Amino acid sequence: MATDATTGLTGTTRVKRGMADMLKGGVIMDVVNAEQAKIAEDAGAIAVMALERVPADIRAQGGVARMSDPDMIDGIIKAVSIPVMAKARIGHFVEAQVIQSLGVDYIDESEVLTPADYINHIDKWAFTVPFVCGATNLGEALRRINEGAAMIRSKGEAGTGDVSNATGHIRTIKGEIRRLSSMSKDELYVAAKELQAPYELVCEVAEKGALPVVLFTAGGIATPADAAMMMQLGADGVFVGSGIFKSGDPVKRAHAIVQATLHFDNPDEIAKASRGLGEAMVGINVADIPVPHRLAERGW
Amino acid sequence: MSPVIGVLAIQGDVREHAHCLEQSGAQVRLVKTVEQFQGISGLVIPGGESTTMSILAVKNNLLEPLRELRTKIPMYGSCAGLIMLADHITDGRSDQETIGGLHITARRNAFGRQVDSFEIDLAIPAIGAPDYHAIFIRAPLVESAADDVEVLAAIPAANSLTNSDQIVAVRQDNILATSFHPEITSDLRIHDYFVEMVRSA
Numbered sequence: 001m002a003t004d005a006t007t008g009l010t011g012t013t014r015v016k017r018g019m020a021d022m023l024k025g026g027v028i029m030d031v032v033n034a035e036q037a038k039i040a041e042d043a044g045a046i047a048v049m050a051l052e053r054v055p056a057d058i059r060a061q062g063g064v065a066r067m068s069d070p071d072m073i074d075g076i077i078k079a080v081s082i083p084v085m086a087k088a089r090i091g092h093f094v095e096a097q098v099i100q101s102l103g104v105d106y107i108d109e110s111e112v113l114t115p116a117d118y119i120n121h122i123d124k125w126a127f128t129v130p131f132v133c134g135a136t137n138l139g140e141a142l143r144r145i146n147e148g149a150a151m152i153r154s155k156g157e158a159g160t161g162d163v164s165n166a167t168g169h170i171r172t173i174k175g176e177i178r179r180l181s182s183m184s185k186d187e188l189y190v191a192a193k194e195l196q197a198p199y200e201l202v203c204e205v206a207e208k209g210a211l212p213v214v215l216f217t218a219g220g221i222a223t224p225a226d227a228a229m230m231m232q233l234g235a236d237g238v239f240v241g242s243g244i245f246k247s248g249d250p251v252k253r254a255h256a257i258v259q260a261t262l263h264f265d266n267p268d269e270i271a272k273a274s275r276g277l278g279e280a281m282v283g284i285n286v287a288d289i290p291v292p293h294r295l296a297e298r299g300w
Numbered sequence: 301m302s303p304v305i306g307v308l309a310i311q312g313d314v315r316e317h318a319h320c321l322e323q324s325g326a327q328v329r330l331v332k333t334v335e336q337f338q339g340i341s342g343l344v345i346p347g348g349e350s351t352t353m354s355i356l357a358v359k360n361n362l363l364e365p366l367r368e369l370r371t372k373i374p375m376y377g378s379c380a381g382l383i384m385l386a387d388h389i390t391d392g393r394s395d396q397e398t399i400g401g402l403h404i405t406a407r408r409n410a411f412g413r414q415v416d417s418f419e420i421d422l423a424i425p426a427i428g429a430p431d432y433h434a435i436f437i438r439a440p441l442v443e444s445a446a447d448d449v450e451v452l453a454a455i456p457a458a459n460s461l462t463n464s465d466q467i468v469a470v471r472q473d474n475i476l477a478t479s480f481h482p483e484i485t486s487d488l489r490i491h492d493y494f495v496e497m498v499r500s501a
Binding site (some may be wrong): 006007008009010011012014015018019021022023024025026041042043044045046047068081082084100103104105128129130213255258259264 | 309310311312313315316327332333348350351352355356359360371379380391392393408409411413414415416417418419420435436437438455459460461466481485
C-alpha cells in the first residue's frame with residue numbers, strides 16, 4: 001500500500017488514545033491465520049488479534065506461550081484492511097519492538113502469554129505504537145496507564161468461555177470509578193495510596209467519572225448475550241478470544257456477536273442474533289481451575 | 301432554536317462527536333435505526349472503522365435510507381465518515397459499500413498504519429485563524445475531487461514528503477468531510493461550522 005508520509009508528529013498520547021476511541025462499540029476477534037482474519041473482517045469485526053494459539057489451546061496444551069511468528073502476523077496484515085493487533089509477553093519489550101517493526105496497529109501486553117518479567121511491565125511510553133493492557137481492578141488499570149497503556153481491557157479469564165470473571169472485573173473497575181467520583185478532594189490522597197496508583201491519575205478519574213482511556217472487556221465471552229451484557233455494564237467494546245473459533249459455526253457466531261454488540265440494549269435483536277448458532281465453545285468453569293493456573297492472576 | 305443533529309451510532313467515537321455538537325449549540329440524538337432518522341436536521345458520521353460501518357449498515361438495512369437522507373439534510377463525516385460519504389474508494393475492500401454523494405475518490409489508510417498516525421497544524425481559511433491542530437489516525441486522503449467540491453484544507457506540499465498538496469477537508473453543497481478528527485480535540489470550530497451549515501440549510 002502506498003503511503004504519503006508527512007512531517008506531522010507521530011506516536012503522541014493523543015493519536016494512541018484516539019486510535020482506541022475509533023474502536024469503540026466494536027468487537028475485536030482472536031485469529032490464528034489469514035482465513036480466520038477474513039471471516040472476522042467479513043463479520044464486521046473492528047480489529048483482529050493475531051496470535052499463534054487461542055487461549056483455550058494455550059490452556060489445553062500448556063508450555064510457554066510467546067509472541068507469534070512474524071510470518072504469521074504479516075500474513076494477517078496482508079489479508080485484511082482492518083487494524084491488526086498482536087500480543088507480547090508481559091515485560092518482554094523486545095517482543096514489543098519486533099511487533100512494532102512489523103507495522104502492527106496495537107500491541108496487547110497480555111497475561112494470556114507467559115510473562116517474561118515478574119516485576120516490571122513494558123515501558124510503553126518508549127514506543128510509537130499504542131498498547132492495550134489487561135486489568136482486574138482500577139488500581140491495576142491506572143498503573144498500566146501510568147506506564148503508557150493507551151487502552152485497557154478488563155481481563156476476565158481467557159480461554160474458558162465462562163463469563164463470570166469478565167463480569168466481575170468490569171463491575172469492579174466501574175464500581176471503583178463511581179466510588180472515586182463520590183469522594184471529597186481530601187479523601188483522594190488515601191484513595192490513591194489504597195489503589196497503589198498515581199495521585200494525578202486518581203484525581204483525573206474522580207473528576208471525569210471515567211478512565212482517561214478506552215475500556216474494553218475480555219476473557220470468557222462466548223455468546224451474543226455475553227457481549228451485550230458487557231456493553232450494558234459499561235464496556236466500550238469487547239474482545240472475543242476462543243469463543244468464536246472454538247464454537248460449532250464460527251462464521252455465524254462472529255456475525256451474531258457483532259450484531260448483539262451493536263444492538264446491546266435491544267433484547268429483541270439479541271434474541272434474533274442468538275438463534276441457530278450451533279454449539280458454543282464447551283468451556284471450563286473458572287472455579288474448576290486451580291488459582292495458580294488462572295491467567296488473570298498474572299500482572300500486578 | 302437549536303437544531304437536532306444525529307450521530308450515526310453504528311460504531312466509533314460517537315460520544316466525542318455528541319459532546320462537541322452539544323457544545324456547538326445543537327441537540328444531539330444517537331441514531332442506529334431508520335425510525336430514529338425522523339426529525340433530525342443534520343447527521344454526523346463519526347470516526348471508526350469504515351469496513352465495519354459499511355458491513356453493518358448493509359446488514360441492518362440502513363444504507364438505502366442513509367442515501368435517501370443524504371439528499372435531504374446536511375451530513376458531516378470525519379475519517380471513516382469521509383470514506384462513507386465518498387463516491388469512490390481506493391485501497392478498500394473491493395465490495396465496500398458507501399453512502400456516497402460526495403464527488404471524491406478517497407484513499408483509505410493513505411498515510412500508513414497506526415505508527416504513522418500524526419498531529420499537524422492546518423490552515424483552514426473557512427474557519428479563520430489560527431491554524432487548526434488536526435489529529436490524523438489511520439486517516440484517509442482525498443485523492444481526487446470533482447470541480448463542484450470545494451477544498452477547505454490541504455497539507456501543503458512543504459509538509460508532506462510527496463511534493464504535492466494533500467487534500468484533507470472538503471465541502472460540496474451540504475456535505476462536509478474531514479480526514480482528521482476534530483471531535484477528539486477541544487477546538488470546536490469544525491463543529492461550529494457544521495452546525496451553522498445545518499442552521500442555514
